[in-house]
Amino acid sequence: MTANVLIKGGRIIDPSQSVDEISDLLVTNGVITEIKTSLDRPRNSEVFDAEGKIVCPGFIDLHCHLREPGEEYKETIETGTAAAAAGGFTTVCAMPNTVPAMDNQSVVEYVLKKAKETAQIRVLPIGCVTVGRKGKQLSEMSELAELGVIGFSDDGDPIEDSNIMRQALSYSAGLKLPIINHCEVPTLAHGASMNEGWVSNRLGLKGMPNSAEEIMVARDLSLAELTGGHIHIAHVSTMGTLNLIKAAKARGIRGTCEVTPHHLTLSETLVMGPTEDSFVPLSRDAYNTNAKVNPPLRNQSDVRSMVEGLQNGTIDVIATDHAPHNQVDKTTTFQDAAFGISVLETGFGSLMTLVDNGHIDVNTLIKKLTADPAKLLGMDIGSLKKGNSADITVFDPSETWIVNPQTFLSKGKNTPLEGTLLKGKIKATFFKGRKIY
Amino acid sequence: MTTNDTNTRKSIRQKHILDLDGLNQSDIQLIFENTDSMMEVLNRGIRKVPALRGKTIITLFYESSTRTRVSFEQAGKILSADVINVSSDSSSSKKGESLYNTALTLQAMKADAIVIRHQHSGAGYFLAQQMNSTSIINAGDGMHAHPTQSLLDLYTIKKHLGTISSKKVVIVGDLLYSRVARSNLWGLTTMGANIVLCGPNTLLPQDFLDSRLREANHPFRRIQIEENIDNALEGADVVMTLRLQSERQKAGHLPSLREYSRRFGITSKRLKIANPNAIIMHPGPMNEGVEIESDVAHGPQSVIESQVTTGVAIRMAILYDLITGNHSEKEL
Numbered sequence: 001m002t003a004n005v006l007i008k009g010g011r012i013i014d015p016s017q018s019v020d021e022i023s024d025l026l027v028t029n030g031v032i033t034e035i036k037t038s039l040d041r042p043r044n045s046e047v048f049d050a051e052g053k054i055v056c057p058g059f060i061d062l063h064c065h066l067r068e069p070g071e072e073y074k075e076t077i078e079t080g081t082a083a084a085a086a087g088g089f090t091t092v093c094a095m096p097n098t099v100p101a102m103d104n105q106s107v108v109e110y111v112l113k114k115a116k117e118t119a120q121i122r123v124l125p126i127g128c129v130t131v132g133r134k135g136k137q138l139s140e141m142s143e144l145a146e147l148g149v150i151g152f153s154d155d156g157d158p159i160e161d162s163n164i165m166r167q168a169l170s171y172s173a174g175l176k177l178p179i180i181n182h183c184e185v186p187t188l189a190h191g192a193s194m195n196e197g198w199v200s201n202r203l204g205l206k207g208m209p210n211s212a213e214e215i216m217v218a219r220d221l222s223l224a225e226l227t228g229g230h231i232h233i234a235h236v237s238t239m240g241t242l243n244l245i246k247a248a249k250a251r252g253i254r255g256t257c258e259v260t261p262h263h264l265t266l267s268e269t270l271v272m273g274p275t276e277d278s279f280v281p282l283s284r285d286a287y288n289t290n291a292k293v294n295p296p297l298r299n300q301s302d303v304r305s306m307v308e309g310l311q312n313g314t315i316d317v318i319a320t321d322h323a324p325h326n327q328v329d330k331t332t333t334f335q336d337a338a339f340g341i342s343v344l345e346t347g348f349g350s351l352m353t354l355v356d357n358g359h360i361d362v363n364t365l366i367k368k369l370t371a372d373p374a375k376l377l378g379m380d381i382g383s384l385k386k387g388n389s390a391d392i393t394v395f396d397p398s399e400t401w402i403v404n405p406q407t408f409l410s411k412g413k414n415t416p417l418e419g420t421l422l423k424g425k426i427k428a429t430f431f432k433g434r435k436i437y
Numbered sequence: 438m439t440t441n442d443t444n445t446r447k448s449i450r451q452k453h454i455l456d457l458d459g460l461n462q463s464d465i466q467l468i469f470e471n472t473d474s475m476m477e478v479l480n481r482g483i484r485k486v487p488a489l490r491g492k493t494i495i496t497l498f499y500e501s502s503t504r505t506r507v508s509f510e511q512a513g514k515i516l517s518a519d520v521i522n523v524s525s526d527s528s529s530s531k532k533g534e535s536l537y538n539t540a541l542t543l544q545a546m547k548a549d550a551i552v553i554r555h556q557h558s559g560a561g562y563f564l565a566q567q568m569n570s571t572s573i574i575n576a577g578d579g580m581h582a583h584p585t586q587s588l589l590d591l592y593t594i595k596k597h598l599g600t601i602s603s604k605k606v607v608i609v610g611d612l613l614y615s616r617v618a619r620s621n622l623w624g625l626t627t628m629g630a631n632i633v634l635c636g637p638n639t640l641l642p643q644d645f646l647d648s649r650l651r652e653a654n655h656p657f658r659r660i661q662i663e664e665n666i667d668n669a670l671e672g673a674d675v676v677m678t679l680r681l682q683s684e685r686q687k688a689g690h691l692p693s694l695r696e697y698s699r700r701f702g703i704t705s706k707r708l709k710i711a712n713p714n715a716i717i718m719h720p721g722p723m724n725e726g727v728e729i730e731s732d733v734a735h736g737p738q739s740v741i742e743s744q745v746t747t748g749v750a751i752r753m754a755i756l757y758d759l760i761t762g763n764h765s766e767k768e769l
Contacts (some may be wrong), residue, residue, distance in 0.1 A: 198647035204558035204581025204619055281459035284566055287559030331537050333557035335579070 003030035003390070003433030006041050010050025010394060014057060015367035016374070016383035025055055027390040030433035035384065048435070050394050053427055056366045057382045058090025058121075058391035060373040062258055063155070063180070063234060063319035064344065066092070066123070069110060070099025075324040075411045077111065078118035080344070083322075083410035085437040087344040088369075088426040090391035091122040091381055093319075096133075097156040103128035103139040108147045120436040121429075122391075124150045124377070129168045129179060135160050138168060145175045150377055153180035155234055158216055160186055165220060169229030178230040178256070178376075183216035183241070184208070184295070193335050195268040195296040203271065203287065205334060208296055210238040217241045221248040221255045232376070233257040235321050237295040239305035246314045256376060258319035261347040262416075264306045264354060268297045270416050271334070289330045289337035291416040293323070307359050310368065317373040318365075320347045324412020342412030346403055348395065350417065352424025355397070362397065390433035399425040448762030453573040454755055455561045456582035457623040465591065465628060471754035472592055472747070478515065479750055489518035492760050495543055496552040498524045498576070499536075499560070504721060504745065505576050505586070509552045512752035518549075518760075536560065540567040549760050552576045558616075572759040580614050586720050587620035589751040591628060593744050594675055597716050602629035607669045607711075609701055610679035610728050613640045613690075617720045618679060626656035633661045635669035636701060639690040666701050673711040677718045678703050681728045694727050704730045708738065716740045 007025040012035055014020075024039040025032065041047050061084065067075040077094075084092045094111060096102030102111060108125050115123035127144035131137045133154040141152055152172055159165045159181055168179050189212040194200050196207025217233055221244060224231040236242060236257045248255040271292070273285030291297060309315040323340025330337050348369075355362045374382030381391060400423045405413035429437035449464040457465075478486055494513040498506050506522065513520040525539075536555070540563075543551060550572040553561050558579030565573045577583040594601050606625055612618050612634055622645075625632055634641060641662060650657040663669040670676065681697060691697050703717065717729070717739045725731045734741060 196644075198644040198649055201642045201644035201647075204579050204616060206580075282456065282562065284562060287562050328537075333536065333555070333563050334559050335557040336536075 004028050004042065004045040005048055005430065005433060005435070006039060006045050007048045007050050007055055007392065007394065008039075010053045010055035012055045012384065013363055013366050014384040015363055016057065016371040017385060019384065020363060025384065025392070027392070027430070027433040030390055032384055032386055032388050032390050034386065048394070048428060053394050053396050054362065055392060055394050057370040057384050058393045058429060058431065059088045059348070059369040060091040060377070060382050061089050061320050061322070061344070062093045062317055062373050062376065063095060064092050064322035065097065065324065065340070066094045067324060068098060068114060069107065073411075074326050074329070076118070077114045077123060079409060079411050080322070080324065081115070081119035081121050081123060083344040083408060085121055085429045085431070086409050086426065087346075088348050088393040088395060088429055089121065089344065090393070090429060090431045091124060093124045093126050093150055095153060095155045096126050096128045097154070101128050101133045102126070103131050103133065105140070105143050105147055108144055108149060112147065121431050122381070124148065126150060126180065127152050129154045129159055130164060133157055135164055138164070138171060141171055141175060145177060149177070151178040151180050151232065153182070153234065155180060155182045158182050158184045158186065162219060162223070166223045166227060169223050169231060170227040173227060173229040178232040180232045180234050181216070181220055182234050183213050183220065185212045185215050188212035188215070193292060194271050195298050197268060197299055199268045199271060203282075210240055210298070210302070213238050213295055214240040214244060217244050221245070221253055224248070224255055225251070225253045228254070230254040230256070235260050235263065235295055235319070236306070236309070236315065237263045237298050238302050242305055242309045242314050249314070256316040257314075258317045259306050259310065259315045260319060260321045261343060261350045262293060262297065262341055263295070264303065264310065264318075265350050266291070266297050266416065267300050267303050270297055287334040288416060289332065289334055290341070290414050290418070292334060292337050292339055293341050294339035307354060310360055310364070315368075317376060318351065318368045319373070320344055322410070322412075324410050325414045326411070327413065330414050340414065341416065342405070342408065342410050342414045344410055345408050346415055346417050346422065348426060349401070349403070349422030349424050352397065352422065356423050390430055392430040393426060394428040395424060395426045397424050399423070401425050448758050450762060451759065453561070453565050454584050454759065455565060455573065455575045457584045457587055457620050457627065460624075460627065462627055465588070465624065468588060468751070468754055468758070469592055469595060471758060472750045475750040475753040476747075478753070479746070484515050485517060486515065487517045488757055489513065489516040489760055492518045492549040493521065493547070494518045494550045494552065494756060495521045495523060495548045496576070497539070497543070497554070498522070499553075499555045500577070502554055502577070504748070505554065508745070508748045509576065509752050509756075512749050512756055515749075516753055516757060518756070536563065537567060540564050544568045544571055550574060550756060553578070555579065574755060574759065577616055579616065580619070581616050582620045583616040583720075584620050585748070585752055585755060586617050587624045588755070589744055589748045590621055590677070590718060590720070591624050592747050592751060593718065593740055594716070597740055598674060601625065604630050604674040605633065605672055606630045606675040606677060607633045607635055607673045608677045608679065609635045609666065609669070609703065611640045611681050611685060612636055612645075612679070613642050614682070614685070615679045621677070622657060622660065626660070631659065633663050633669050633673075635663050635666055637691065637697070638664065640685065666707065667710055670707060670710040673715050675716055675718060676703060676708070676711055678728045680720065680722065681724060698727050702728055702730060703733050705732050705736065708733055718744060721745070
């Protein structure tokens with residue numbers, strides 16, 4: 001397969017250069033060389049007909065779990081990145097809560113080596129903030145930075161100790177890299193498996209109050225101000241969190257955040273099964289472990305505030321928090337089931353429902369998946385500028401499809417969207433000019 | 438039986454009993470009628486009928502319990518079923534996979550009914566999802582539901598007060614953690630009772646008042662919350678006290694059991710505020726001196742001991758109905 005391709009007749013949307021036009025796009029030797037109408041096919045170049053479709057930069061996911069090394073039964077770098085490509089992503093940032101954790105150079109080197117051997121897209125590792133993700137001692141951040149980690153996180157767990165957080169923000173500021181925190185006050189979230197509210201009360205499940213997230217967000221923003229560090233809040237889920245971030249940004253604090261497709265589109269009632277009724281008998285699908293995720297699916301007004309945060313720019317980027325699990329991790333009681341949703345292959349389709357409902361326009365959606373995460377990474381990707389790596393996603397905005405986890409390339413079939421009709425389908429993904437999906 | 442019902446039913450046509458949220462008034466009436474017949478069997482000199490001969494019932498208890506397990510076992514044995522008791526301490530059931538594997542194993546053994554108690558809410562629903570030929574009876578799941586306890590509470594109220602409709606029922610205590618209370622809210626509202634919940638704010642989820650539950654046709658729309666026990670007891674027909682576990686104090690919900698007892702304990706003095714013929718109920722086991730004064734627990738208005746006998750008859754009625762009833766139409 002050559003890395004020369006002419007993508008013809010698509011609607012090209014590139015927020016990085018405010019392009020939105022029907023045109024042709026030429027890739028030569030894996031690099032974008034021209035965007036122009038009616039380009040002729042050069043010799044030894046393939047043609048991809050994109051008429052009626054949207055052509056945009058390949059998506060960038062700042063937050064996913066590839067599980068390798070250590071939990072290959074849930075996902076591998078090979079399967080996770082194949083799933084990413086199928087979902088329109090050409091760059092993924094791998095969270096370091098592997099076994100062992102990515103808290104030292106050798107584990108990161110292993111991940112990079114595996115990625116080179118088995119991934120068809122760009123894998124950017126994230127390093128641990130603390131040794132063994134235990135929250136006690138800073139990992140050798142500078143050494144990790146030398147290998148190209150794009151930030152530090154103990155995701156899966158919060159950094160509970162405020163002093164450690166202060167030191168981490170201060171230290172990483174010198175490396176010009178963010179600390180990405182999973183904000184959750186453990187004493188408030190202890191033993192909880194879903195959002196706290198009438199649904200948790202109905203089901204007799206212990207819930208996490210919004211405060212468990214917001215208190216730590218407030219702390220981290222304050223520490224970012226104190227240290228001049230960059231705090232990136234992972235997977236925001238409450239209205240209060242967004243209010244805090246908005247106010248902090250207005251004061252010039254370096255605080256950014258991401259939201260997941262599920263927190264933008266799904267609410268806590270999904271735990272009761274497909275019904276949203278508050279008083280019909282619980283269905284046999286109640287205690288839906290595929291809807292168990294951390295942070296939990298929140299209530300309707302929080303979901304609405306996520307969409308508003310995306311519209312008004314409080315939320316910087318969309319990230320998947322792809323968290324694949326084996327069936328055995330989910331085939332149990334709700335309390336015992338693992339947290340997490342397999343998102344890479346459904347994320348874009350579910351985000352397109354926001355476009356379809358008129359909540360956001362498709363240009364904003366693409367921007368939050370391409371130019372904005374690239375800006376956070378400080379990398380020259382997520383753009384169709386001439387000379388850039390030809391990382392390109394082509395999708396059909398009107399094609400409908402039904403989610404069938406059995407067809408996922410990800411090992412994680414854990415989605416609450418099984419059987420859901422989605423509109424908007426990835427038709428092709430190119431990485432460095434090669435069609436990989 | 439139901440003579441005025443043109444479509445005379447002998448069964449509630451449910452495959453499982455996981456909670457009371459799926460039962461309507463006539464279902465519960467039918468269970469009451471069947472319980473009457475079972476009470477008659479219980480009062481015989483020889484307490485044995487062949488109704489479930491050749492049927493197998495497995496009790497699967499992941500949480501220790503004496504009264505509920507024995508109640509089910511006795512109910513099954515009086516009906517001539519083979520009852521097998523399986524109990525699993527929490528250490529061996531720490532990993533949920535074992536519940537899944539246990540479900541498959543018990544299914545392969547062709548049990549007719551499984552009675553499950555589990556410390557996790559929804560465990561019965563999980564079994565019902567995994568098994569297609571066995572009836573599941575929830576004997577208490579986490580903080581969620583305890584439907585047979587609730588049915589026997591309803592039956593007890595009906596027997597003592599003649600009706601449940603329009604009676605003022607005050608439920609006092611740890612509503613946050615109580616599966617008995619949660620099931621009773623469904624059962625009592627279905628039967629038309631007026632419910633007042635009373636307890637300290639820390640044990641009384643305000644989510645019972647969520648606007649979603651206040652919709653015009655929601656059965657919970659008229660539930661009231663009252664933090665002052667004396668106000669709550671005013672004109673009460675039924676006082677249901679809930680067990681207060683000492684763990685609540687450790688988890689910070691309460692300053693002390695002593696203070697709880699002074700604020701919410703049911704004493705003979707307080708009981709005078711309720712209707713003179715009000716009955717006192719408790720799902721057991723009791724902490725006498727904490728949530729209920731001994732004089733009240735064993736006093737003339739207490740129906741706590743008769744609750745236990747009724748429990749056996751209710752469980753006979755449920756086992757008989759699920760195992761022999763025609764429930765091909767409805768799954769839950």
